[in-house]
Amino acid sequence: MKSLFLALALALFAFSYSHAEDTVTVTDAWVREVPPASTISAAYMKIANSGDKDDKLVSASSTAAETTEIHLSSVDDKGVAKMEKVDGVVVAAGETVELKPGSYHIMLIGLKEPLKAGENVEIVLDFENAGEVTVSAPVKGMDKQSHEDHSHH
Numbered sequence: 001m002k003s004l005f006l007a008l009a010l011a012l013f014a015f016s017y018s019h020a021e022d023t024v025t026v027t028d029a030w031v032r033e034v035p036p037a038s039t040i041s042a043a044y045m046k047i048a049n050s051g052d053k054d055d056k057l058v059s060a061s062s063t064a065a066e067t068t069e070i071h072l073s074s075v076d077d078k079g080v081a082k083m084e085k086v087d088g089v090v091v092a093a094g095e096t097v098e099l100k101p102g103s104y105h106i107m108l109i110g111l112k113e114p115l116k117a118g119e120n121v122e123i124v125l126d127f128e129n130a131g132e133v134t135v136s137a138p139v140k141g142m143d144k145q146s147h148e149d150h151s152h153h
C-alpha cells in the first residue's frame with residue numbers, strides 16, 4: 001500500500017513538473033550569421049508565457065560559444081546605438097516577448113567555430129519558473145536578413 005501511494009505521488013509530481021515547463025514556448029529562434037573572422041553573434045526568438053504567473057529568462061548557455069549573455073540594445077538620447085548586459089528578460093503571464101535586432105538578444109561571445117547559414121545552434125534557456133528550455137536556432141544568412149530588414153527592396 002505504501003509503495004502504491006509513493007508511485008502515485010511520484011506520478012503526480014512528474015505530471016505537475018512537466019506541466020510547469022509547458023507554460024513557456026519559444027518560437028522563431030534564429031542566430032545571425034557573421035563573417036568567419038567574427039567571434040561574436042546574437043540569437044533572437046519569441047518567448048510566450050501561457051501560464052498564470054510571470055516568468056523571467058535569467059540566463060542562457062550554448063555549446064557554440066564560450067560565454068552567453070542576455071543583452072538589451074537601445075539608442076541613447078544622442079542617437080548612438082549601444083547595448084548592455086541585463087540580468088534577465090521578464091515574460092509576463094499571458095504575454096509574448098520578442099528578442100529581436102535593436103532590442104533584447106542573446107549574445108554569443110567567443111564562438112568556437114564560424115557559424116554557417118543553414119546550421120543549427122543549440123541554446124539552453126533558463127527560466128525562473130519554467131526551468132530549462134532548449135531551442136535549436138537555425139543560422140540565417142546575411143542576404144536573407146537584409147531582405148527582411150529592407151522590405152521595400
Ligand SMILES: [Cu+2]
Binds near residue numbers: 042071083106
Ligand atoms: Cu549584445
